[in-house]
Amino acid sequence: MTVASPRRILLLGRNGQVGWELQRALAPLGEIVAAGTTADGELRVDFADPASLAPLVRRLRPAVIVNAAAHTAVDKAESEPQLAQALNADAPGVLAREAAALGALLVHYSTDYVFDGSGSQPRNEDAPTAPLSVYGRTKLAGEEQVRAAGCRHLILRTSWVYAARGGNFAKTMLRLAAEREQLRVVADQVGAPTGAELIADVTAHAMLRTLADDGLCGTYHCVAGGETSWHGYAAHVIERARRLGRALKLPPEGLQAIATSDYPLPAARPLNSRLSTGRLQARFGLTLPHWRFGVDRMLDEILNP
Secondary structure, rough: OOEEEEEEEEEEOOOHHHHHHHHHHHHHOOOEEEEEOOOOOOOOOOOOOOOHHHHHHHHOOOOEEEOOOOOOOOOHHHOOOHHHHHHHHHHHHHHHHHHHHHHOOOEEEEEEOOOOOOOOEEEEOOOOOOOOOHHHHHHHHHHHHHHHHOOEEEEEEEOOOOOOOOHHHHHHHHHHHHHHOOOEEEOOOOEEEEEHHHHHHHHHHHHHHHOOHHHHHHHEOOOOOOOEEHHHHHHHHHHHHHHOOOOOOOOHHHHEEEEEHHHHOOOOOOEEEEOHHHHHHHHHHHOOHHHHHHHHHHHHHOOOO
16 A cells, blocks of 8 residues: 655645635645646646546645535536536545545535435434535535545535635625615525634644544534524624624615525525534534624624725
């Protein structure tokens, strides 16, 4: 068996929200080799060709592979299922099999979309899966390929991911609130907005612990504390913007709650995106902050640059 290079971390998907934060969070832990879909001085990879990932792993021999790459355009995935399958399922499968051959640890990210969103209770990691969309089905297939490969792994399921860098729901709400006197936002989908910064920091902590103890390998839910709807999320963002002095055209009564059925989209969304994080917190000694903590920090950054 080829031996992994100690302290080398191969990070895939460095250009995404989570990937960008991972470059910061993992930097003190080893030599990061970051790969993405654009060529700007670092490695460029084609996730649509999963087989091309194997030679990369064999050449670099990382001790850890962190896969933050995915097809995350939920509605677009409905019309390009083959691409979603390649990125979300087959590519992680290749990485997992190479990690098994190398003895490396694989960290992979999944989603609440592997569930059907029924009920109102938070789901734990062992709850039955029943994805509603191409995105959800391919992400579940990726999980299954990782587990089947038999490699040491961490699968972190998350939801409602945002970051200060790039576009996000909060920025969209602020822009629309500055332009319009009325906004209609879905109020029957419930989850926890979770910052890419939090996901990256949890990853670094869990990765170090798991490298020292293989018994910690497995699937975990990683989301911020508390819960809200998209309407509640929007209301919080807009109210904080007002308190910070942002001029908005939208009056307080202008934010209206609507049902998911009032805003049809190509891909079905789970109504219940609540995920129980008890296993993650107990096994890794973590406390996950309330979602407002991260959102407020992000708003302070984008509203007071």
